[in-house]
Amino acid sequence: MITVSLCMIVKNEEENLGKCLKSLQGIVDEMIVVDTGSEDRTVDIAKEFGAKVYDFKWTGDFSEARNYSFSLATCDYIYSADADEELDEDNRQRFIRLKKDIEELDIDIVQMYYCNQLSFRTVYNYDRELRPKLFKRVRNFRWEDPIHEQVVIDPVICNSEVEIIHRPKENHAERDLSSFRKAVAGGRRISKRLHGMYARELFMAGKDEDFILAKDFFAEAVKDSTRSVDEIKEASCVLAHVAVLQKDAEALLKYSLKDAATEMCSEMCCELGEYYYGKEDYDEAIVWFYNAAYECASIIDIKTGKEIPRLALAKCYKALGNEEQAADYEKEAAEIEKGE
The missing domain is CATH 1.25.40.10 (Tetratricopeptide repeat domain)
Structure with a gap:
């Protein structure tokens, strides 16, 4: 049977962490918890479950923190989880069977169903969607084709029936919007995926001032010839909302017409x-x-x-x-x- 390292990044998750770790006991073979500055009992709770706890000075970059947590893993596979996730007993058993089933297979990534999204007004518009959650820690590269051979670089991905229940206790919109603004201010180009998530976070949880603060970024995005039609439409919606807030009829006309250039x-x-x-x-x-x-x-x-x-x-x-x-x-x- 394969071994699994649980890798998490946390901060002030005392309300959630215990349920998450308890639901993973007997499934994961080591628990790695990277704390980014908790001021509550998060670290104590992690240690109570036998987790290896590491401190990480928060930089505002979630990828940096997750990469650090992955670097500490020692098992065959890495399971990435957030503190507000948990597995019920049926899905615990599915996960255990999964560990047995993929032992002889050369699987790089296993996707699992992420559930319960719409109940908490998250930035995702789907209540149940597949997400990559289990990752092979060390990937063995191999050659393919009998002539003009090349190294296989596409990961082998399989979908599982494991369902992860998402139960957030609080809205992280303020934190996330601040991270978006920091990334933009630092001159980083926002990917197409994050462009859409920034717009979605604004519409689902942003305050008027958040829209105003995002105005310059989305105004530049509208003029960026490298942005896709989808991104232009997203940016136009944000800017139209700002125009309504500022009672700017000319700007509202401008951005509504940009949207109407395709299907409104x-x-x-x-x-x-x-x-x-x-x-x-x-x-x-x-x-x-x-x-x-x-x-x-x-x-x-x-x-x-x-x-x-x-x-x-x-x-x-x-x-x-x-x-x-x-x-x-x-x-x-x-x-x-x-x-x-």
Whole structure:
């Protein structure tokens, strides 16, 4: 059977860490916990479970901390976990079977299902998705092809049936948004993936001031010819929201047209609806909220195509004195939210 090193980075996780480590007992063969500055009982709890605890001075870079934790592993495979994750008994048994099944296979990465995302308004729009979680610690390179041979560089990835339950106790948006701003200020280019996550974090948990602070970055992204269409649309949505906050009709027109150059998204329709609602032009606001709900798709926040515009329609009809229509939209929004 393969051996597994648990590698974690933590800070002030006394509410979560015990449940996480307990659910992994009997599965992992060593526990490595890298602490980035806890001021609570996190370190004590880790030691109670027999974990090897290391200190790491926080640099604002999660990759640096995770790479350090991986460097300390000694087992065949590395399991990467966060403190707010846990396995129930069914998935503990699946994990144990998995350790036996891949012993004879040359697997580099095992993906597992990450679950329970929508319940906590995280930056992910999926409630259950496969993520790489188990990594071969030492990768053996081999040659392939009988002629014009080359080294195999693509990792061998397999999907498992293990489901990891995500139970965050707090929202990390403030921390994450600060990290985004630090990366941008340091001159680092934000990847396409992080560009989308920055926009999503803003729409799901950002305050007005967070949008304002992000304005310059996304304004540059819109003008960057190397950015993809998706990134331009994401940036345009952020900038349209800023325009609504600042009551800048010219900027709102500019960025809504950039989005409309392709198929308009629900986020942009909601921004237009909010602009007209603020102008007390409720009939025009209804047009855009209706489009957000029924005619367009979301690209950043899935809720902008679901309950958000329906609740906005309800407030428009209330403003017009149509309580019956408002109640219908409120009911529909509640049913959608319950269904998720």
